[in-house]
Amino acid sequence: MIGLPANRLFCLVLLFLFVPAAACGAPVTRTLSAAEPGAGEVFDVSLSIDGIALGGVVETLPAGYAFAGTDHPDDRVLVRGQKIGFTVMNDTRITYSVTAPASGSGDITGTWEDFLGESDGQVAASHVAVDGIETAAESAGEKPAAQEAASPFAALAAAAALLLAGWGGRR
């Protein structure tokens, strides 16, 4: 039954539904120089920006992690607690440094806005843990939409759809 074309199509539709936007076309993506820094280690966070001429990015660091500097122009950066705001003016990359605490883990989350394109969204969360040790500490920010889209359920559903589609294709 699963091999029927309609069922295979259904599986592919499921696949497209559950492979989230996080996997394709996000204008802002984040990479870390170290996801498991040592205690007190300074690591770099790099934001890659694609297609935003004028806009902004606001990053939220997990509790205990501290902003340590950036190469972004001073007049386009604002730090308030765990949040760091950057204005984007034709930038394609923003790099900033973070000092890790003695211990602790959490997510670096972010929000972007494209003022000219009149759109906004979440930067997919990046998990950090000092020495790779998970603690009960929560991320200072709210769980972003992109992260929700990439939830375990979605991943599971996507994997199931792939398997079913593949199985159907062999019959």
Added chain:
Amino acid sequence: MNRWYLLALLLLLAVPASAAEGIPGDADADGTLARAEYASAALAYLDAAYMNGAGDLDRDDIRDAAWVYARWDGKPREVTDSTGRTVTLYRPLRRVVTFSGESLETLRSLGFDMDKVVAVDKYSYEKETFFPGYQEKANVGSIWSPDMEKVLILRPDTIILYATISTAACDDIQKRLEASSPGIRVLRFDCFKPTTYAGEIRTIASIIDETERGEEFASFYGSTMDRIRDGTADIPDDEKTRVYFEYWFDYTTVAASAGYNEKTELAGGKNPFATGTTEYPVVDPEAIIVADPEVVVKLAGQGLAVGGYAGHDPEALDAIRSALLDRPGWSRISAVKDDRVHVIHSDILGGAQHFIGTAYLAKWFYPDRFSDLDPHAIHQRYLTGFQGIDFDLASQGTFVYP
């Protein structure tokens, strides 16, 4: 609640977000949004929006600031509308109300984000085929009977009215809006006149920062109109095709001051009834027979009744034509004898699409001179390439017959 109290309340609420003159973020109020000012404004916005900071710029403000900074080089834009009035724009158009279907159509031709049109006139609202989905926008009535309360509730930043027709009604709307909503932008364009349309296309394109698209559309429009003008330029006056153009109403023609006469003459037609001051004079039936027109053109489309974008209905236009042929004495008219009696729908001759209708007229008046002119193809390209609507002329709508 007392109606007057309600209106007063509306007036208080009606001042649109962009009413204050000045570019958002222009901290020193010198009329230019410098790079540092923009950067500071953007940071202040992010602070207020996401970082629990204080600030008075909202999302529309920063988006408008970004637009002015990026697209207008940080300066306000001055535009002169078709009344000759210069309007200074400190922000882009964000909440637009159009009282003119022709301007609405032109905005769509130019690629404007039509979601920013928050309300339309009642006639555009009723054109479900040509303006599909616009029934979800507010209907603010006509220029003769505007729903001013609804306009005010919508908090528009820009109103578009006609420039040179129904001027008393449009002047009144403008006066009332400017009194109640300081800073509101009232722009006036016709968008249906061959003499001014190309310029209006460019002006509106400049306002919405779609100059490239404006040039493309103006060139498309101009190439048709130039082809018609060039194709008729060398015809001596006494050799021009005699045309009886009949308005929607029987035995009512068009005189020199009527827009339809302008298009008839552009296409090389000679209107024997062009004299006189009445725009749409009633003519003596016998005078038509005496004038012996070589071509008869009958206008269809009154009240959206038949044809046009409303439906594929060639029988209805055929019936209109047959009624003309059956008129007493018309069998003696050259146009009838030569089978040159045509029906044209006002959808393609009266408004922004006049270039399509004028192309049909030229082809009917001078089939040899305009053998290469294809009004049907021009029409389809306009709909698909500029209006962006899914409308197949092969099976939808009826605009000319035969």
